[in-house]
Amino acid sequence: VSAEEVAKLEKHLMLLRQEYVKLQKKLADTERRCNLLAAQANQDNASDTFISRLLAIVAELYQQEQYSDLKIKVGDKHINAHKFVLAARSDAWSLANLASTEELDLSDADPEVTMAMLQWIYTDELELREDDIFLTELMKLANKFQLHLLRERCEKGVMSLVNVRNCIRFYQTAEELNASTLLNYCAEIIASHWDDLRKEDFSSMSAQLLYKMFKSKTEYPLHKAIKVEREDVVFLYLIEMDSQLPGKLNELDHNGDLALDLALAQRLESIATTLVNYKADVDRADKKGWSLLHKAIQRGDKFAANFLIKNGARVNAATLGDQETPLHLVASYSPKKHLPDVMAEMAQIAESLLQAGANPNMQNSKGRTPLHVSIVVRNEPVFSQLLQCKKLDLELKDHEGSTALWLAVQYITVSSDQSVNPFEDAPVVNGTSFDENSFAARLIHRGSNTDAPDTVTGNCLLQRAAGAGNEAASLFLATHGAKVNHQNKWGETPLHTACRHGLANLTAELLQQGANPNIQTAEAALGQRDVSCTAENVYLQTPLHMAIAYNHPDVVSVILEQKANALHATNNLQIIPDFSLKDSRDQTVLGLALWTGM
Template identity: 25%
Template sequence: MTHSSFSFSFPARRSLRLEEELIERHKYKKNLAFQQIKSYTLKKELSRSMMNLMQPVMCQDFLVQNAIYCGDLEAIKQLLPKGSNTNLIIESRGEELRWESKKFGLWSLTYEQELTTPLHITAGRGYVDCLKYLLMRGSDVELAPGGKTALHEACLNAREECAKLLLMYGANPNAVTEDGYTPLHLCTKPESLQCSTLLLQFGAAVNGSCLQDDETPLHVAASCGLEEHVDLYLRNGASIEKQNDEGQTPLHSACSEPHGTQDMQRYFNICQKLVSAGASIFTANQDMQTPLHMACKTVNPHIVDLLLQHGALVNKMSYGSETPLHIILKLACFNLDHCPEHIVRSLVNYGAIRVWPGALPKVLHHCCQSPRIIEVLINTYDHVKITDTWIEAVVPEILQKHQGFYDSLFDLANKPRSLQHLVRCKLRVLLEGQIPLAVPKLGLPTYLQNYLLLTFQDYVH
């Protein structure tokens, strides 16, 4: 139809123009909606593909593994460029051996295989730059294919900077391993103090209990001899009376951990801190053993003196009917370098029940390598009946090594004790249980005070 065929009135032309505008507007809206739908679909597909990309996958590429284990940042950047998946799972060799049967019924001793990630490896080895790169590329800080997170690994190896990075990227300071340990439980080295501080700053629970043995970080620090960690936890409100599943408090843990002579002062300092903070010295564990029993087991004279000075029960029996004196006499010959004779003397001075005279030959047989222990025990009696059984109880080599002392001991079979010794025994009976406190108040010369306190003379008279 053309304009020349017939004429349109003005209202008709206006109506036609409005209709054309409506059609154009509809086409525009339809096209705009189509573009929005297309954009939304593309975004969803991209998001889905990114999620699939960041899912953990096994890594069998030895080049990637070598770069990660060596901390080669440039190689990692080339092998794991922007947009690649950094959530890789690597099968590594564990530290423990186990028997495996692969085929034909043949068993072999091989290392356990553990699952780890690049984040765990770099955090545990202290590769800070590599760790930062992986975190910036979206590595999952909570990934724990082997049962523990990268933060656990950093704290276990005392990698302060790595722990700080992981915490800043959202690592959970209270994450637990498959054995129930939090990162704070794994701070077991003196160098891990800053890791512990960071964990507490980021909200770690100072009284969090381990699922396996119900121990708190304070138990762990006390048993590992970490003085500064103990101070840190006490300042942050650690419970000093929390008992683990064996009934042991942190004071028990500090007293019961075996240690060498070079560590005796550290463990004494920890016990002193705990006692000063209010730790009970009377709490017994499931076996009815107090911290004093434990200190006698580890043969630490300093801790024994500390506990006795604060009123520890010197004659309390465990479920095995053992007093602290029984324990130290059994273990003395295995810890001669720890000066067990000092513990025996302290226990006796604080009122330990004396050994039954009929059992003295047996004690002599077990403790003959420490003549000073025998000296202390003998000097608690005003007289003893020495027989041939006593002489037979001492090994010839020991008898020869300490000839002077044992000659003076066996001479008592033919003569009475000295008057000076008899007076000492009488005074000690009168001061029973209070000897270390009462003797300094008697105003006696130092020599006589030491004599009453059974200071070692290396002979008996």
């Protein structure tokens, strides 16, 4: 609804209220005339009858000294009054009660309200203001002195002013005064706008009355009491439902919420502690296996998460299907989606979980541990917490065969410096530099296996990275302790893989790191692509054979330069390539080069 339409509706509602007040006044006048007509029935000259003249005289006596036999103190003034008029209006002021009374003290009430009551007593006239406080006070005063007709008039006037924001206050007033008409009217508004009422609307209501209302309006009074932050009403519920505890505490309301979860979401620690002391289930999970701890972490609620951990919630509970533990959830927070403060809070929750016994090695439905997850989303704060855990298994693989280190090296980047000669015996990394604070570098420092061979192919991480064409990751591994002469199931080394995929920089780095250029493959690797049948089912190949067979002249040049430099190099790691070695087709590298036309 647009603001303009809301304004129109409010204006329309205001006009309706004004019309309602006018109708109430007309109704009161009509009732008074009707009473006069009934009293004057079958009499001529009605205006001159005893009853009509008596009413006119009483009205004229208002505040007059004539016939006055009583003083009424209103505020700091004294008003002339008449005992017989008061006695005619209420039994509370019967002639017997007022016989020896000379002054009636009403100074404790609001003077304006008291004068409105006295005017009605004498004249039967009442101005219905659009002032809810004035009408409420007048209704209370009328109730005190048993002026039932005046109270009814006030009730009808107040009804025109009742809305969603004040209906609770008027309901309480009507309950106190036993004003059934107003009470029922307010109850209807409350029922219609039950979900729109806020905690502020209930703040002035007594616990007993509020609990009574909640029980009459909702099937879940405990949940409502928590939503409006009324701990006193929660206690009344616990006392009444004592024989049905703790079952009642673990009921889901119409929105699927638990009482404890509502208390935690609103950070009502006192109420939450009370519920736990009365055996509310801190591990209650929904149909998908999401526990309160899972939900707290999902909404980024550090308070709720810490409360649950402190009160013994299961820190290794896994959801159904995805098999996500609380640690998986904190690890899944991404710095791209969340502010640094939130990321820091997730790290603190991770620390609390680990201290409470959370298993950092549990795997989800994809086989990934919280460590895997933190690396994928680049969650450095949680990653750091996990690295500090002594129980952390760095070598667990997900269902795709990936270790944490393999996932981490996918994010490796290099900055090249072409002025560096890769064959000088200087402590440089092939003209590249790496961030030693990267996830991958920190994993290796923590003890990650830089090889982690695949159980099916025997490929190490270095071969896997080279095979995927990820030269940056390959260079990183080659310079951080990976075995450069590791052989897979078919006898291939990382140098073979680099030569087959044309990775010249990696080839140079591997040779620099001591890779043996003379190792020959044991048998043809399955899945090798055909290149004019030169590589098909060929084995006993050196890396140089592969570079020629797959037509990578830049790689061939690197190996040729390696031979020239190795002859005078002081680096004992470098091995001189043997160009006389033959493959399974009896081809030397020279013969193969001539045959392929390189």
